[in-house]
Amino acid sequence: xxxxxxxxxxxxxxFHSELFSQLDVKDPLxxxxxxxxxxx
Numbered sequence: 001x002x003x004x005x006x007x008x009x010x011x012x013x014x015f016h017s018e019l020f021s022q023l024d025v026k027d028p029l030x031x032x033x034x035x036x037x038x039x040x
Contacts, residue, residue: 023030
């Protein structure tokens with residue numbers, strides 16, 4: 001029987017942070033993406 005567990009969300013956050021660390025934060029597209037209000 002499968003149950004809900006929180007490690008899956010932890011893994012997603014782990015992969016997201018690993019991907020973000022590989023990006024060049026000085027890239028103009030990254031800077032633009034950081035200025036956009038994505039919640040709208």
